[in-house]
């Protein structure tokens with residue numbers, strides 16, 4: 356017999372979410388994630404994935420994953436510190452460090468895990484964390500878990516950061532103070548002002564932590580936002596994911612040897628959760644090799660981003676202020692945004708609506724994530740469908 360209290364709780368709250376239109380139905384892909392996907396038998400142009408370079412179904416990565424599986428098996432068998440560290444895990448970390456221009460790196464099973472583990476391994480109740488108000492959920496949770504005092508900083512507002520850093524230092528209450536930010540903000544596509552941040556960090560001796568989940572593979576010819584600004588020696592934590600541009604799964608921190616040594620003895624997902632599979636590790640290494648040796652995919656991604664942005668802008672859509680290929684189409688009203696996204700899907704374009712609370716109220720948007728795998732023909736089709744739906748719903752004339 357199952358718990359009556361649990362059943363009552365679940366039924367009431369699930370119904371509540373459904374009544375408010377907040378229950379998320381999950382679409383199931385009938386095949387790989389790529390520029391085209393199939394859902395319930397319908398082929399759609401996929402504008403919703405983070406598979407920026409098209410690596411999620413790349414033959415070269417699949418071959419390496421299969422080879423590593425043959426050599427090392429399908430699973431690592433244990434957490435890293437017991438006997439789950441295989442040669443391939445260490446090779447991956449070395450490759451990440453070289454790619455990021457740091458002394459060392461440590462890999463985690465996901466980006467979410469990585470933020471939870473890395474932030475809480477270094478910060479504690481005697482510390483303060485200054486955090487951009489639009490930071491990712493995994494940063495917010497990692498900060499909470501650390502027990503440090505969390506101070507929200509207005510989005511990309513250097514004056515607010517300076518003032519709050521100064522107050523925190525002058526209060527004399529904190530042993531360490533960190534500033535943490537996304538490198539690229541995924542809802543708007545804007546890039547963190549790392550030179551401004553480093554200047555303030557140096558003035559107040561802040562620890563700097565950049566979550567470059569959406570910048571790795573995209574900025575700095577692939578090596579990320581920190582490299583883009585040439586600040587490899589100035590940022591303490593270069594965090595990234597292996598799940599977006601790299602196309603596989605996992606997360607990492609790149610930094611000094613001391614920092615990585617510390618994370619390997621204190622970050623709890625490293626200590627208590629089984630390591631990445633050998634196949635995933637090998638596929639990640641291949642993606643990094645490809646990015647290191649060529650900018651072909653990176654260049655196509657940017658070209659496609661520019662093409663889509665120009666096209667939507669010329670049609671009269673508000674595409675915000677993205678500085679990266681991420682292309683939001685800002686519609687404002689939440690209901691309109693949801694209807695727009697639904698109509699796009701019916702016409703053959705899979706682009707998700709993003710509304711409050713993920714973005715501020717009345718800034719609902721359909722977010723487009725172009726990738727290296729999209730062709731010009733696909734993007735022309737996307738633009739034609741946007742034009743049709745935009746006119747139908749009176750968003751453009």
Ligand code: PMP
Pocket residue numbers: 465466467468470491493537541566568569596597598604605606
């Ligand atoms: N940080 C940011 C900024 C992200 O967008 C995401 C993924 N949505 C993560 C961390 C978590 O990464 P992963 O999906 O690899 O767990």
